Amino acid sequence: MTREVVKRKPKKKFEELRKSKYVKKWMEATKEAQQCKKLSTLTRFIEFTGKDADKLILEHYNDMKQDNPLEIRNIAKKQIHKFYYRLIDETKFRLNPKGIKIRDYVSMDTAFQYCYSVLPSFYRENNVGLRFQRTEYPAKTENGLKEETWEQDDKMITQKHYKETLKTIRDAMPMLRDRFILHATVSTGLSGVDLFKLKIKDVKVLDEPKIAYISGMRQKTNVPYQVFFNSETCSLMKIYMAERKEKIVDPEGLKLREEITKESWLFISNYWDENDKPKQVASDAFRTAMRKASKKVKMKGITPKSLRDYYATAIKKVKNIPFEITERMLGHKCEIPQRYSTMLRANNWQEFAQYFYENFDSVLCLENGVRMMGKHTEEIRKLQADLVVRDATINTLVNDMESLKGTMEEMKKYFSIIIQDESIDSAKAFEVFRGRKVKENIKPKEFGIFTEKETISKKNLRKK
Secondary structure, three states: OOOOOOOOOOOOOOHHHHOOHHHHHHHHOOOHHHHHHHHHHHHHHHHHHOOOHHHHHHHHHHHHOOOOHHHOOOHHHHHHHHHHHHHOOOOOEEEOOOOOEEEOOOOHHHHHHHHHHHHHHHHHOOOOOOOOOHHHOOOOEEOOEEOOOOEEOOEEOOHHHHHHHHHHHHHOOOOHHHHHHHHHHHHHOOOHHHHOOOEHHHOEEOOOOOOEEEEEEOOOOOOEEEEEEOHHHHHHHHHHHHHHHHOOOOOOOOOOOOOOOOOOEOOEEEEEOOOOOEEEOOHHHHHHHHHHHHHHOOEEOOOHHHHHHHHHHHHHHOOOOOHHHHHHHHOOOOOOOHHHHOOOOHHHHHHHHHHHHHHOHHHHOOOOOOOOOHHHHHHHHHHHHHHHHHHHHHHHHHHHHHHHHHHHHHHHHHHHHHHHOOOOOHHHHHHHHHOOOOOOOOOHHHHOOOOHHHHHHHHHHHHO
């Protein structure tokens, strides 16, 4: 019995747009995986300006050729600025082919990438320089808050509540795969292009401690990185892989088991190719899942990109961690000193794994993970020793209190006799109580002790 293959919508070919010699040159310098997104952005920009690709290039080129700098109008920059504000205009909607009203605007981060990264590359690749200074970028603010700020009910979420926020987002995700991706991103800080190209063979799982090692080159910068799945993520990965084996993918109810090999993708999409193999998951799928989950719990600003920022902040807050270690974990370009080069070698990652487990595992686990008590042993011993000393002090104080109680009872016995019999001199009675020899003709006031009558008279004087 064969099942119907679920096919994705065919990608736009942009045949008319590709006929332009300027677009051809631009695409020659663009990776195939990014061509569709860039052409789609350029198409929207052309529709906005009402000019074709050739006219955009020539217009900017003629503008930059002006002999008098004061006559340069910066037409391209002005057009891109206007296009940015059009993209983020939340009042714009359109109808899809089914006649359903959908939004026709994008987030500030997405619009910023389109306008100040994608479109300028179109001009630069055609030898028409177009660069924006930082002061020329529009302010990425909304209601006084940056868009990447995490918000709930229009109130900023503070960093101390980030873990609780991520757990809320995770619990709002219906698919186990998306929950696994969330934990994997928090644990590694990898961007979508690096995380979703991982295969099962790229993940080296340790028996003890229960974490997984991943290394490679960042697609964006071609810089090496070394990261780990923490203990919590590894537990979730085990459940996810078991679900993949039992997943029902046939619309008629036929259960088909996926043949999982070392060459299989670690994260798979819901679509299968003509060879009955699962496709690699796309970055947009997880971004959409996060957006839906955030909307469900009334939160904003929590994106896959912000998860990498959370990861960077978390590992840099750990005390006594060398700068070079965090830079390697982030995939940033950095010279590794000789004292760390041995631990960071590709064939010596077990030592680095133990280092990660002791210092970062509990920090990057949303539920605080399996804590390693090795580095806290001395502190625990000191606390235990302090508790022993405090217990001994408390016992001594208790014994002293018991002794004082006995002394007070004896004092009450002696002084009760004095109070009852006014003829007894309180000073002499006190001396007898102290075990001293009674002196003759001793005045009570010399010992600072008064008789009952004198005490009463003093109280009366105070009242007056």
